Amino acid sequence: MNIKPLTLFILLCVCFLTYSFSIYLQPIFTKQDISIDIHKAINGRLVWQKYNCQSCHQLYGLGGYLGPDLTNIYSKKGKGEPLIRAFIYTGNVVMPSYGHMPENEINELVEFLKQADKSGSVDYNTFNISYTGMIEQK
Ligand code: HEC
Structure with missing residues (x-):
């Protein structure tokens, strides 16, 4: 299979953005402990x-x-x-x-x-x- 450099670059960018996005979303979906002030x-x-x-x-x-x-x-x-x-x-x-x-x-x-x-x-x-x-x- 012959992947063009531009395709590979775009693929890596998409992977990077998806991973970064999921990391930044994690605190939003992590439950806050209400027993702590x-x-x-x-x-x-x-x-x-x-x-x-x-x-x-x-x-x-x-x-x-x-x-x-x-x-x-x-x-x-x-x-x-x-x-x-x-x-x-x-x-x-x-x-x-x-x-x-x-x-x-x-x-x-x-x-x-x-x-x-x-x-x-x-x-x-x-x-x-x-x-x-x-x-x-x-
Ligand atoms: C000069 C060093 C020193 C400072 C500063 C200090 N401690 Fe300690 N502390 C110790 C030592 C040494 C022990 C262990 C004493 C023992 O078990 O005999 C200890 C034990 C403790 C323990 C019990 C730990 C255990 O497992 O039994 C607590 C809780 C504690 N310190 C809280 C604090 C807090 C909160 C502060 C700040 C306000 C503080 N210490 C400042 C030296 C210090």
Whole structure:
């Protein structure tokens, strides 16, 4: 079969546009989680930055390594919201106490960690790579 260069070029353009279009459509068809107050979570991200939690903790494996990764702390068995609040209030030998943090900032921070937890898992054993190259949860 003899494909002309122009035909091949047009074919590749169509493939490129179709793929790009499908990628950009994905967020529209992805269901929003109504259990998360997204504005609170966005403010929580700013609180996370303000108090520099990232200097000791990782999110999605990135950050400081003095403390543990907090991506899935919200849903981890035996941890969750009460433990997050307790650590923020009291800290421990290595972690500073943030007892002076205003209540609304603590609530926003907790919402941010809840949202981070729902966004995915840092445990690569639970990853599946689909035929399109996207990483999905098993
Ligand atoms: C100076 C470094 C440091 C900073 C800054 C820091 N932490 Fe920590 N954090 C630690 C260490 C170390 C631990 C582990 C303590 C332990 O298990 O003994 C920890 C533990 C935690 C835990 C419990 C984790 C678990 O798996 O038990 C939470 C939740 C937490 N930190 C939240 C935060 C938040 C939120 C901030 C920002 C407001 C923050 N930390 C800032 C060092 C830090």
